Amino acid sequence: MLKVERISVMNFENAIRGARNPLNSWDRMDSRSEPDGSFILGENDRSLARRLARAGSDHRKYLRQIMVSMDITAPLYWWKEFDTYKVGTVANSTSTMHKISAKPFTREDFSCDRMSEGALAALDALIEYLEGARVRYLESKDASHWHDMIQLLPSSYHQMRTVTLNYEVLINIYYARRSHKLAEWHTLCDAIAALPYAEDLILIRD
Numbered sequence: 075m076l077k078v079e080r081i082s083v084m085n086f087e088n089a090i091r092g093a094r095n096p097l098n099s100w101d102r103m104d105s106r107s108e109p110d111g112s113f114i115l116g117e118n119d120r121s122l123a124r125r126l127a128r129a130g131s132d133h134r135k136y137l138r139q140i141m142v143s144m145d146i147t148a149p150l151y152w153w154k155e156f157d158t159y160k161v162g163t164v165a166n167s168t169s170t171m172h173k174i175s176a177k178p179f180t181r182e183d184f185s186c187d188r189m190s191e192g193a194l195a196a197l198d199a200l201i202e203y204l205e206g207a208r209v210r211y212l213e214s215k216d217a218s219h220w221h222d223m224i225q226l227l228p229s230s231y232h233q234m235r236t237v238t239l240n241y242e243v244l245i246n247i248y249y250a251r252r253s254h255k256l257a258e259w260h261t262l263c264d265a266i267a268a269l270p271y272a273e274d275l276i277l278i279r280d
């Protein structure tokens with residue numbers, strides 16, 4: 075399970091203006107910002123942006139200036155793979171260390187949508203033990219119960235991170251992960267493909 079929420083796309087106007095700097099062609103800019111904050115690429119700017127995007131990373135530096143922020147909720151096993159993308163990304167996560175005892179453990183805290191019945195039974199037993207350890211920790215403040223929670227927590231446990239990336243990074247993610255065997259990557263790639271002007275600026279190898 076992966077959930078993408080609160081997507082914001084920023085700095086389109088400055089990025090497109092910068093793309094025109096090498097040829098001093100700012101007089102051909104025909105894009106505009108709408109009252110709701112959205113950015114509309116004009117035909118001149120869209121044509122240039124598309125050509126540069128397809129010309130290779132040396133020519134599409136402006137894509138690194140189009141920033142995207144999103145909240146991603148995903149299991150820890152997925153975040154381990156996402157951490158491959160260190161360059162051009164920033165992330166702030168919810169804190170397992172500080173907040174693991176803040177709420178009861180339930181199935182909804184874990185990715186278990188593809189588990190067999192046997193695995194679900196094992197997960198339910200683990201959840202019951204984790205919840206018991208949580209209650210014991212809250213009652214006694216005995217750190218041994220806290221360590222039980224931290225060290226038994228399975229990789230299917232959900233964590234939410236606010237992530238900032240750019241369109242260049244999203245090109246790399248999309249083409250590296252869109253056919254991955256983890257369904258979570260497909261969900262993120264679908265969200266990437268739905269971003270403004272993704273068909274021109276991100277989905278450039280199709």
